[in-house]
Amino acid sequence: MSDKKEPAPGDGLRSLRSTGLFRAVNFELYAKPNAVIMAIGLVAITGCAGYIAYMRSKYEGLGYYGAVKEDGTEEFVKRKSKWD
Template structure:
């Protein structure tokens, strides 16, 4: 019986720094003006700040929706009298409706 040949061993060399590329445009050569105008392309994402911004924006949209919803309920009622002299409650309306 013949023994199985041993597989060749490959030496893994540590990767050089130039082979690594950072995500985004941090590794690209750009002007200072471009970096000043577009800092979000070069700064590492900050997850707590993103979460705070998402919650804040969501609360603002919810508050605007709440204000819109209660506006319908705030239309004032007034007592109107028809031509026959009967009084009834009527909701104020805009002339634009």
Template structure:
């Protein structure tokens, strides 16, 4: 009796319990192509890489904002030459002011 095979429903329940141990799509049966195209679904999150990426993206956005602010400051200035021939940087003014 000890060498008798287990009933199929016990084997099926053991497999169900095994499936619950692997969360997400890592436990799903997929093709190699699907895993190659979507590696972010199967790789464990790495907090150090996420922190580095967040800092890098933040610095890039801040640099673009800085360049935009510098361009706005330069846009209102122009080089004016007075009657004596000296060059001066002046802010653009409206004739209505």
């Protein structure tokens, strides 16, 4: 009798035979999800996106707008009035 257990439905790649190199290169396929690390990453990405949105609205509130130059880059330029 074999001492290996039968793969259960839902085991995915963990149940297949593979080499150590394949497991090292594709670590994410074999690691179990970690909710704490996922929550920290979600908070960090949300914080970065919020900071970028805050800085953009701050510049727009000061009278700057995003102008696209000829080479395709975006630059914040102060609004000018034709009446001045």
